[in-house]
Amino acid sequence: MIEKTKINTTNQNLESYRIDKISISIKCKQNFFFYVFMDIAGYSFVEKAPHTAVSSHPSPREVSCIQTWLKNTQFIDLLISTAHAFQAICSPRKWPKSCSCFSAVAICxxxxITxxxxxxxLLPIRLLLSFSSCCFHWYRKSFNILSPKKIPGGVPPLSLRSLTENEKKEVDNLITSLKLILLDETGKLRSFNTNTSPEALSKAPELLPFFKDLERAQGVTCNYDHLEAALKxxxxxxxxxxxxxxPYVRxxxxxxxxxDGETFPILMHFFLLALNDPLIPKDKKRKAAxxxxxxxxxxxxxxxxxxxxxxxxxxSKSSLGENQLLMWVxxxxxxxxxxxxxxRAVLKEARFETINIHDQQFDDEEWHIINGVKHHYGKELGLATFHLQENLSKLTLRQTSGDLKTPYIELFNDFKEAYAKYGETLIIKVFKAYKSADPTTQATxxxxxxxxxxxxxxxxxxxxxxxxxxxxxxxxYELKIEAIAYLLLTLDLIQEV
Incomplete structure (x- = not known):
């Protein structure tokens, strides 16, 4: 009886030892079932504090658990863990040695298959968790999410303070001063003259990257088939x-x-680039063509x-406010x-060409003297001269001549005289340009x-x-015309009468 009890006790110990060995084997090999249930259930390998608030975004610790689970559910890791589980369950040690090959096959x-x-x-879950992990890393990289340990005390929020009585008076006085400078006694905009000093007159906008490339272009070719397709x-x-x-440019x-074989390919190539620019509205492209x-x-x-x-x-748009105003000027x-x-041409009853892009009209009139004036005095007057550079000058300056220097000087002097009294018109034109601009430009x-x-x-x-x-x-909350006058005053382009 005692021996029978000892045998039963021994068997129970062996069985307990075998079960513990299975459990230890499974844990040591990082069994798949352990990570699946532990991670999906939300358990962590680091003890969590009770009543911890759950963030809407995964923490680095949770992402680490996800990555661990993904690693241990790879095919090879699953196969190793499953094989060890079958090996422990089947207990091949009880089998005779002659069946060792069969036992290996019976396990593998x-x-x-399992x-x-x-x-x-688990493949859909793996894909979902992989996508979530990638999104988390992108989120951290894009928005620079740092763990609380890396933020010593956090970033203090921006606090706005109230104005003191003296500061309130200062603001009120400045508002009154602006009204006195910009408006007359009736509340209408005052009269202003343009500033014709050399510094003010020569102010010009910074050339946009598109025109900088055009100014430097050499040996450029154009795919006229693509241009034809864009026009269609x-x-x-x-x-x-x-x-x-x-047909001519081809x-x-x-x-x-x-x-023309050197200049028109450049112009047509850049016009094709403009037609393919997704930032330009389609109706503007059609009107230009x-x-x-x-x-x-x-x-x-x-x-x-x-x-x-x-x-x-x-x-005709710039991302800088000052440059945009100078472009309109x-x-x-x-x-x-x-x-x-x-x-001048009408007075002399001469034949000249006029280009009016706003009215979309073109008349048989001779206008080439304008490029001659811009060639000699363009930078001094703050006009556009990038198209008169060496790479395009064989075309754009073809009909300008030194023999016409007197008309150039006369037109230049007429411009300076008229521009000196152009202040009110300049303000109105810039204001109209602002009102007709797109919301992005207005916001700038x-x-x-x-x-x-x-x-x-x-x-x-x-x-x-x-x-x-x-x-x-x-x-x-849109700028009034006096705001435009204030901006032109600040840029020193106009002055009080």
Missing amino acids: VPAL TILLYLL RYNAYDNSWKNIIL SLKNERGHP LFISLSASACKPTWGEVIIRALMQLY QEAKEALLLELHEH VHDYTLSLLQNLLNLPNTTAHVDLLESLCDEN
Whole structure:
């Protein structure tokens, strides 16, 4: 009886030892079941504090558990863990040595089949967790999420302070001063003259990257098939493009040494780039293409000038407030120069060409004297001269001559005299350009105005500059015409009468 009890006790100990060995083997081999249930259930290998708030974004510790689980559910790891589990369950030590080969097959085959089934079942979960882990790393990289241990005390929130009584008086006095400078007794905008000093007159916008590339372009070719396709895409492939412009520029491939063979490929290539620019609205592209086609019956230098003006209309936006204002001022100067030349030509009953991109009209009139004036005095007047550089000058300056120096000087003097009295018109033109601009451009000028007022007040951590800006805005919080006058005054482009 005692021996029987000892035998039973021994068997129980062996069975207990065998079960413990199975458990230890499974844990030591990082069994799949352990990680599946532990991680999915939300358990961590580091003890969590009770009543811990759950974040909407996974913590690095949770992501580490996910990565550990993904690693241990790879096919090879699953196969090893499953094989060890079958080996422990089947207990091949009880089998005779002659069956060792059979026992190995009996363990490996079911383990392989089970592993394949488990891997296929867990594949969607693996993909989901892999995607979540990648998103978390992208989130941390993009928004620079740091663990609380790396933030010593955190980032203090921006606090706005209230104005003192003296500061309130200062803001009120500044609002009153601005009104006195900008408005007359009736509340209307005062009269201003333009500043014709050499420094103010020569102010010009920073050239956009597109035109910098155009200015430096050498030996550029254009794919005219792509250009034709783009014109058709915007419904601008009319008879002028089909029968006159494109056949001519295509024929230049056979004209070696012809100056147009060097210049038109550059212009057409950059026009094609503009047509393919996704940031430019389709209707503007179509208008530009049709505007160019209107010059088909004119001379080739006129084609070049029209293409340049079309490109300037397509690229008339800047991400900098000051540069945007200078671009609008330059457009007003170009319009004034053209207007003065037309007036002189009418008085002399001469034949001249006029380009009016706003009215989309083109007349048989001679205008090439304008490029001559811009060639000699363009930088002094703050006009656009990038198209008169060496790579395009064989086309754009072809009909300018030293014999016409007297008309150049006369038109230059007429421009300076007219521009000196152009202050009110300049303000109106810039204001109209602002009102017709897209919301992004308006916001750029709006923010630029706000920054100027903030620097003027020099009251940090307050909203005083916002209050000051409100006095220059309408009920829709858009800049009024006196705000444009203030900006031009700040840029020293206009002055009080």
